[in-house]
Amino acid sequence: MxxxxxxxxxxxxxxxxxxxxxxxxxxxxxxxxxxxxxxxxxxxxxxxxxxxxxxxxxxxxxxxxxxxxxxxxxxxxxxxxxEIPSARFSLNRTRHWWFIATAIAYTLLMQSVGFLIASLIFTFIGTLMLGARSWMTIAITLVIAAVLMQGVFVSLLGIPMP
CATH class of the missing domain: 1.10.287 (Helix Hairpins)
Structure with a gap:
């Protein structure tokens, strides 16, 4: 291990x-x-x-x-x-690799659909991978993420969204 x-x-x-x-x-x-x-x-x-x-x-x-x-x-x-290791596939055992793959996909997606949309997709997938199952929790997370990204980058820092 x-x-x-x-x-x-x-x-x-x-x-x-x-x-x-x-x-x-x-x-x-x-x-x-x-x-x-x-x-x-x-x-x-x-x-x-x-x-x-x-x-x-x-x-x-x-x-x-x-x-x-x-x-x-x-x-x-x-x-x-x-202990005999389980050969079964488990998201818990490979979650870190899925996060790395998601981060790479996020970087590639950002170039084609823009920062905000790619970030919301990344947030959605990351929230699911972290175990959120309630659609209300997921929706609240996405709204807060969008407001924070827009507020921090555009309003606070003056950086226009790509």
Missing amino acids: HARITLFALGVVSLAVVSLYPTLQFPSSAQVSTFIGPRVWPLTLLIILFTLGIVLIAITWRDRKQVLITEPQATPDTPVET
């Missing part, structure tokens, strides 16, 4: 590092007429992504070392209980 989490965390850190160069190609606030440039938001997300990936690696390694220290050593006389 620790190997899978470590591999996922290394993938997250790698994604952040690889995405840094294209993000730095966006214009800064000095190059555009807005208070905060287009580079700030993706750069902030990359820094957060990188930091959380490193934290996940550190926590996983720490937990692995604690398990190795506290786990009793098996002797030939002591039977070792092993």
Whole structure:
């Protein structure tokens, strides 16, 4: 289990590092007429992504070392209980990969339908993947997301929606 989490965390850190160069190609606030440039938001997300990936690696390694220290050593006389992993497909077991695929699809969809529509679709799918089943909860989440996106980017920051 620790190997899978470590591999996922290394993938997250790698994604952040690889995405840094294209993000730095966006214009800064000095190059555009807005208070905060287009580079700030993706750069902030990359820094957060990188930091959380490193934290996940550190926590996983720490937990692995604690398990190795506290786990009793098996002797030939002591039977070792092993858990047989379930081979069934489960959304819970693969949810992180679905979120990554959804984020990639969101990025591609944004170019064709625009930021607001793509963001609302992403919010809808993300809300479903997080377990919301009530249509009222989903509708409220979408309305709040639309108001926040419109309010923050257009009204507060003065950045027109693409």
